[in-house]
Amino acid sequence: MADVTLRVGFAGPLVTFQDGGRRRQLRYGVSASGPMDRLACQAANAALGNACDATAIEVSLGGLGLTCHGGAVTCAVAGGAFFLDHNGQRYASGQVLTLHEGDRLTIRPGRTGSWAYLTLAGSLRCPTWLGHSATHAISGLGGGVIATGQTIPVDDAALRRDREGAIAGCAVPADAPIRVVTGPQEDRFSGSALRHLLSSPFTVTDAHDRMGMRLEGPVLALDGALSIPSEPILRGSIQVSGDGVPTVLLADHQTTGGYPKIATVLSCDVDRLVQYRAGQPVRFAAVTPDEAIAIVRHDAQARAACLARLGTARGTLEQRLMRENLVQGPTWE
Amino acid sequence: MTPPVFKPVADHAVLVTFGTEIAEDTHRAVLALDRALMADPPQGMIETVPALVNLLVDFDPLVTDHAAITSDISERLTGLRIETVTGRERVVQVCYDAALAPDLAAVAKATGLSREAVIAAHLSGNYRVLMYGFVPGYAYLGGVPAPIRVPRKPSPVRDIPAGSLLIAGPQCLVTSLTMPTGWSVIGRSPTRIMTRDQARPFFFDVGDTVRFERIDRADFDRLTRESAHG
Numbered sequence: 001m002a003d004v005t006l007r008v009g010f011a012g013p014l015v016t017f018q019d020g021g022r023r024r025q026l027r028y029g030v031s032a033s034g035p036m037d038r039l040a041c042q043a044a045n046a047a048l049g050n051a052c053d054a055t056a057i058e059v060s061l062g063g064l065g066l067t068c069h070g071g072a073v074t075c076a077v078a079g080g081a082f083f084l085d086h087n088g089q090r091y092a093s094g095q096v097l098t099l100h101e102g103d104r105l106t107i108r109p110g111r112t113g114s115w116a117y118l119t120l121a122g123s124l125r126c127p128t129w130l131g132h133s134a135t136h137a138i139s140g141l142g143g144g145v146i147a148t149g150q151t152i153p154v155d156d157a158a159l160r161r162d163r164e165g166a167i168a169g170c171a172v173p174a175d176a177p178i179r180v181v182t183g184p185q186e187d188r189f190s191g192s193a194l195r196h197l198l199s200s201p202f203t204v205t206d207a208h209d210r211m212g213m214r215l216e217g218p219v220l221a222l223d224g225a226l227s228i229p230s231e232p233i234l235r236g237s238i239q240v241s242g243d244g245v246p247t248v249l250l251a252d253h254q255t256t257g258g259y260p261k262i263a264t265v266l267s268c269d270v271d272r273l274v275q276y277r278a279g280q281p282v283r284f285a286a287v288t289p290d291e292a293i294a295i296v297r298h299d300a301q302a303r304a305a306c307l308a309r310l311g312t313a314r315g316t317l318e319q320r321l322m323r324e325n326l327v328q329g330p331t332w333e
Numbered sequence: 334m335t336p337p338v339f340k341p342v343a344d345h346a347v348l349v350t351f352g353t354e355i356a357e358d359t360h361r362a363v364l365a366l367d368r369a370l371m372a373d374p375p376q377g378m379i380e381t382v383p384a385l386v387n388l389l390v391d392f393d394p395l396v397t398d399h400a401a402i403t404s405d406i407s408e409r410l411t412g413l414r415i416e417t418v419t420g421r422e423r424v425v426q427v428c429y430d431a432a433l434a435p436d437l438a439a440v441a442k443a444t445g446l447s448r449e450a451v452i453a454a455h456l457s458g459n460y461r462v463l464m465y466g467f468v469p470g471y472a473y474l475g476g477v478p479a480p481i482r483v484p485r486k487p488s489p490v491r492d493i494p495a496g497s498l499l500i501a502g503p504q505c506l507v508t509s510l511t512m513p514t515g516w517s518v519i520g521r522s523p524t525r526i527m528t529r530d531q532a533r534p535f536f537f538d539v540g541d542t543v544r545f546e547r548i549d550r551a552d553f554d555r556l557t558r559e560s561a562h563g
Binding site for chain 1: 340341342343344345346348353354355379380381382383384385386387388389391394395398399400464465466467468469470471472473510534535539
């Protein structure tokens with residue numbers, strides 16, 4: 001018996017269960033899936049003291065509304081500039097709160113961001129595939145796509161009152177350029193294509209889902225053959241179709257393909273890119289492979305420090321008041 | 334074997350390319366390196382992805398880097414024997430019943446063969462698993478005999494059921510999911526490529542040889558029922 005059940009009042013398209021993702025399966029055509037914005041999902045888990053790769057609910061621009069039944073459970077929401085409404089009380093994304101019996105929580109997009117993460121102090125019960133709940137959205141393999149009317153059991157539901165309150169995110173400024181290493185097929189393009197990619201702004205189109213993000217901008221003209229023998233693709237590969245239009249492949253990417261790839265986004269910058277909305281401009285900047293290694297190592301340290309900070313319980317209100325008093329001395333006679 | 338070309342990919346992979354054209358020797362080199370790396374993984378290697386002319390080596394950038402892993406890969410290339418790479422033989426059952434093979438008549442017409450001759454040609458092929466791709470469990474097999482090589486359709490057809498046997502050019506595929514395809518559907522198989530067996534979740538490994546075995550509709554229906562309950 002689940003301690004707590006969440007009833008889904010409404011779920012937009014592409015609201016899914018996601019754990020950290022399944023790696024080492026690319027050779028079987030299986031992309032890792034997992035959260036589009038891995039850092040935001042890890043932050044939402046850390047803020048509750050969960051393992052960073054625990055199963056979360058990924059909320060799309062379609063939003064999510066649910067009610068809590070059977071008990072109480074503490075939850076966290078992080079990622080994007082989404083809005084939360086908890087029984088009429090509004091918060092910005094980046095919040096830990098406790099849902100009581102009958103409480104209503106809705107998560108809706110705000111001005112920016114495309115994906116938010118709802119984590120629970122407890123264990124979301126959902127199917128797994130190849131050992132992971134991460135959902136491959138087009139096949140539905142894994143935990144699955146969440147639908148209106150569904151009930152979601154939460155096992156071992158717990159209260160973590162000492163973690164309630166606003167939480168800071170770990171993301172870096174959203175308008176910094178997205179860093180890429182050029183290639184592996186940059187030599188298949190005309191001289192101007194790489195210059196365009198690195199100097200012109202591209203715009204995110206509404207063709208943006210868990211598989212990829214199509215961009216609009218100058219035509220990235222191919223030099224010669226339109227296709228190459230089908231070869232491996234990674235999360236972050238920027239493939240260019242015959243008409244010169246680039247698509248960045250994302251969490252549920254196809255694992256091989258025959259379109260040449262002009263550049264590949266650094267793993268640490270993919271989390272930032274996925275939060276871009278249709279119409280938003282993207283700028284790319286090239287770094288060398290050695291610079292990419294240095295950047296991702298530095299970024300990993302910053303992420304670990306931020307997640308560790310989020311993972312430290314701040315204490316209950318009472319504990320916090322006590323601490324303040326000890327620091328500031330008694331404020332009464 | 335000509336020495337491969339190494340290309341760094343983002344902050345976490347190296348692409349090792351053995352040729353620009355699809356050829357048996359090139360693919361055998363890919364497989365030989367793949368096996369060597371799986372048997373003796375370099376420090377920091379996460380996974381390898383074999384494809385038609387190249388192998389992607391994905392690594393943990395906190396543990397190694399492009400230069401170090403390239404040097405580890407080069408070491409394993411020394412003395413690599415590509416001619417000894419063989420796979421296991423896998424048998425895939427297939428039913429060519431007209432109701433399960435909506436494009437068989439069109440393939441017969443396009444190739445000037447009878448339906449039975451198309452089926453006989455398909456059964457006579459020497460197939461090998463070249464790579465997986467597109468979506469989970471889509472294993473691309475090379476070896477479709479020349480007389481029944483047909484081009485892709487101009488536009489894809491939606492909702493082709495899982496288990497469909499597809500051909501296009503020299504390649505052949507048994508689908509694992511219901512998906513659109515522009516390939517010709519010439520049969521249906523009860524053999525699951527995504528097996529639901531935790532110990533061996535995928536029926537093929539890249540490099541396996543594949544033989545198709547013809548079954549009739551009654552057997553197809555029975556085996557499909559059994560695998561639905563199994």
